Amino acid sequence: MSATETETPADIALRRLLTLMVHETPVARASVGSLLHRAWGPDPSATSTLAHLGIRPVRRCLYAGEQNEVNSGCTCANCFNERLRTYIPRLTAGAAIWLHTTRIAPLLRATDQEDFCWEAEISRAGTRSRWSVIIGGISGRAVWLTRETIDRCS
Numbered sequence: 001m002s003a004t005e006t007e008t009p010a011d012i013a014l015r016r017l018l019t020l021m022v023h024e025t026p027v028a029r030a031s032v033g034s035l036l037h038r039a040w041g042p043d044p045s046a047t048s049t050l051a052h053l054g055i056r057p058v059r060r061c062l063y064a065g066e067q068n069e070v071n072s073g074c075t076c077a078n079c080f081n082e083r084l085r086t087y088i089p090r091l092t093a094g095a096a097i098w099l100h101t102t103r104i105a106p107l108l109r110a111t112d113q114e115d116f117c118w119e120a121e122i123s124r125a126g127t128r129s130r131w132s133v134i135i136g137g138i139s140g141r142a143v144w145l146t147r148e149t150i151d152r153c154s
């Protein structure tokens with residue numbers, strides 16, 4: 001997406017998140033957006049790097065049809081964690097992320113010169129969880145952002 005007058009502050013905030021460069025290893029850096037696309041791939045190393053930042057990628061349900069509805073009883077590998085015997089929390093059937101906005105906010109603020117509330121703007125682009133979601137071993141409220149929303153800004 002190029003910068004246009006129709007671009008909302010939420011779009012700008014989301015693009016800032018996706019272009020954020022983070023350390024994948026002590027010597028290698030990658031953008032959050034490129035890590036996300038690998039994690040949806042799936043790439044476990046990208047998934048764990050993102051989890052440390054407060055981002056939990058959720059892969060597309062293997063049985064997701066044309067409609068983006070959640071089949072709450074689905075036990076496919078992307079909806080059900082066989083090892084932990086728990087359902088993977090999701091709001092839609094497609095690929096998405098759970099974002100812990102409070103944890104990601106300092107990273108976004110650190111790169112920003114202006115007074116801009118990244119946390120609130122990114123939250124506006126998604127759907128807030130009504131329950132706690134575990135991200136990188138830490139439980140808390142999170143925002144669900146679909147891959148469609150994210151791809152629109154990358």
Ligand SMILES: [Zn+2]
Pocket residue numbers: 060061062063064074075076077078079080
């Ligand atoms: Zn599924």
